[in-house]
Amino acid sequence: MSAFFQLWGREMASYFRTSIAYVVGTFFLAIAGVSFWILATHLAQGAAEGDLVANLFGSPGYWLAMLIVTPLLTMRLFAEERRMGTLEMLLTAPVTETSVVLAKFAGAYATFLLLWVPTLAFAAVLRRVGVHLPPLDWGPVAAGYLGTALVGAFFLAAGLLCSLLTRHQAVAAMVCLAALGLLLSGSLLPFYAHAESIRQVARGISAPLHMMDFAAGIVDTRTVVWYLSATVLLLFVSxxxxxARRLR
Amino acid sequence: MADAERLIEVDNLVRRFPRREALAGLSFQIRRGEIAGILGPNGSGKTTTLRILATFLSPTSGRVRVAGFDTTTHSLDVRRRIGYLPENVPLYPEMRVNEFLAFRGRIKGLRGARLAARLRDVVDQCGLGDSSRRVIGTLSRGYRQRVGLADCLLHEPEVLLLDEPLAGLDPAQVRIVRDLLQGLGTGRCVLFSTHVLAEAEQLCHRVLILNEGRLAAADAPAQLVQSGEGGGFEAAFLRLTTLPPKVRNPKKRNGG
Structure with missing residues (x-):
């Protein structure tokens, strides 16, 4: 466990020592800012309060941010260690593969969660600049952040796995982007598939539909279990x- | 040295990669207090041998024990007892030397006063005093090599495995690293690969000469020269590595 915390600390430091955290943070805040501006405009024109939460957790900007931020945070995790050869130093030290994978995931996940902290100020900023807001229902807001944390964990675990498969960061990012893009495209199946069974499966794994539920304040245990199990499975495979790399 | 504890035992080691066989039945032993060199042409299996001993790769077949532990079934126990310096000395370029060594010390289980004392010792031992606050990415090859060696020595391992520790160094740096290596054999064993025959001849109690994944010879450099057909150590090396691979001296095959 101690090695895990040491490795996690190094991961966090490497995000903030190099330009990665700042590039990803700038990109994320730019997208969040644009979404925020669109939201403020809508609210100023008298849109309903429900739009606030739905826009925070389900807008095209939200999914664009998730799709871009995930590969940016995960592409380097193993690909860079393999390219530089530092994986050899790491895996011949007395640390288990489990602690290496979990520490890298924890580093990426903590950075991802930190990106979301500034969005907590959105409602306060809207009030301060004089946009009239009805009293905010904190239930859907909390559920929206919970959903983001769950979907984020799943996406990052998928990105980590992609980073393990190659020594080129760009390839890892492209594979991750393609995989997540495919997954999000699958969310259209509930509307277009003919077979009910396919529609049901697609509904069960559709992240946009799940986030619509979360943003409405609905926390379905099945959805929570799906994201937790999928994340654990991806980390286990990683x-x-x-x-198995030792046998290659 | 014949009665000293065997810290490295390799028995009939075979390692196959998808398109080639890197090691084809390698056997040798290294005892405590011994400094041994692995020599051989490119592709002869030196790096693969060291990587297997360091648990970075698994053997295809055969038995490998380091400090009494099997590298496959007790890889963590092995890793606690080795200091391994890979070829090209991969380090995290964004870290400072002292931060990197402290990080490596902590993942090797060192804490508090012991960690601080060991950091002071290895920084002194490897001549890193002036550079301990420098960013690793700005260091020369020679200094990076010293940082790698300092990392290897941090937890006072019984077995040191060094892949080409003299490669890419200028003559002054070679001398510094050679002097350092010379002092490391006491109480442990050192196994290093090199292409620099003169350094191997000077440093090693024994050299293992590999050719096409097989042990061509395992003996003291002076013995190899003596039992040859004239010429120095280089001539003996060239003869052993250009002839079809075979065990030169069956009695010495197991590193006796």
């Missing part, structure tokens, strides 16, 4: 791939 650990096994890292262990």
């Amino acid at each position: 650990i096994r791939i890292l262990e």
